[in-house]
Amino acid sequence: MKWLRLPLVLIGFVLLWEAIAALGNLPPYILPGPLRVVLAIGAHWERLVGHASVTMLEMALGLLLGTAFGAACALTLAYFRPARLWLLPVLVASQAVPVFALAPILVLWFGYGIASKVAMAALIIFFPVATAFFDGLRRTEAGWLDLAHTMGARRWRVLWHVRAPAALPALASGLRVAAAVAPIGAVVGEWVGSSAGLGYFMLQANGRMQIDLMFAALLVLAIIGLALYFALDAGLRRALPWVADSAPVKQGD
Amino acid sequence: MTLINHKPPQRGLAPPDIDIAQARLSYAGRDLFADFSLHIAAGQWTCLLGPSGVGKSTLLRLIAGLETPAPPGRVAASDGQPLQGRIAYMAQQDLLLPWLSALGNVSLGARLRGEAVDDALAHRLLDQVGLGRRTADRPATLSGGMRQRVALARTLAEDRPIVLMDEPFSALDAVTRLRLQDLAVETLRGRTIVLVTHDPLEAIRLGQKVLVMAGRPARLIEAALPDSAIPRRADDQAVLDAEARLFRTLLASDAEGLDAP
């Protein structure tokens, strides 16, 4: 029964979509029905795959970079007191700047190519990863730290062998958020200025009133986003088998 | 049961006496210890008993350097060297790291000090506490008593001249408890041991000095002991008599209560 749930939800969604399109008497250039969108995907398959692979590459690199910087930043904050005193306020204040507003600047600096989109995705991913991991690093069970102290451990070894592993579940939560926002970063970057990617493709289709193509790109983007999330979630579960999962996010009973 | 051919403690030479003098420690404005002094003799088992909440764990933490007494109180070794680095500490909770196997937990100390990890030693110790077949298992898959035995093996692996143990056998069945008490005495021979326990029989079997902590601020009452060698036999009449006397002392000290004004 468990594995049926996702297909059932999808079928329900498609039926609802068709019903709104048909009963609402909406013209195809406002809301194309699911069949039209699927046909559009079939007709433009190769172009869609080409643009999708660009967007996926941007997301993957953005995830990698954003996670690396976010984790490094969290470790630095946890280890160095001055970093906590000086860097933390800066980080918090930096969140007052809407990341989307930076997109044009990033395109200006890094060009129309993939670099500016990777930077955008990395920027968006950085913060949830850094805060989640740092939070985990601060919440190490006091008894473990006492034990490490009596064992005569250096501070950085305590960080490496106790605090960091103990914070991995928190880092995993940050990564799940990161996977969810990664497509946003890539697509926003593409909207501001690019020559490839699903975001670019959607703008093109929109300009030509090819609404079914726009929805086709949107659907592909949604599928990529879901696949990324579930793949990451499964990978994290496998990597952290010791984390008690009393309330599973997906499936489960 | 195979026993470790016991070697003298390695880190920090011979075990020292421990002196606690004029210690004062309070939580929330109430003195747990006030002008508290205690001499712990080197190379002996000192057992601490007393009602829950009297401060036994806190006293152990004080010796371990995890709490600091208010000046001028001090905790020091008789040889003038710092205690830090010469203590193996087994807390009341097992404090096993959930992401490490039983084996990984036993060799945690070496890993934390950046020393070579002696897997053979860890295997042997786990074998001795009866977990030779569970070395690869994570703590979450072990029972409470098994976890406690892993923690005990981890403490023995530390190989320090001073060993502080907070109710190390509390989660074990009666037979395993006797067995591990014998193992601990054998393995830790020649070291300075402080053991906190709620079990009067355990205190009488193992103690070369048995102290009952009572009242707030805490004071110590020394219990009389049979003059046989440890581990004493649990079915020896002298041991049972001493246990009965100790029990009466505990009852009397408990009647005082902890929260008298």
Ligand SMILES: Nc1ncnc2c1ncn2[C@@H]1O[C@H](COP(=O)(O)OP(=O)(O)OP(=O)(O)O)[C@@H](O)[C@H]1O
């Ligand atoms: N970190 C702390 N903050 C505030 N109060 C504390 C703290 N640690 C211990 N106490 C208080 O100190 C007293 C002694 O605690 P302790 O853990 O030493 O008791 P214990 O004798 O070991 O009891 P038990 O036999 O139940 O383990 C208790 O009243 C407890 O509430």
Ligand SMILES: [Mg+2]
């Ligand atoms: Mg206690």
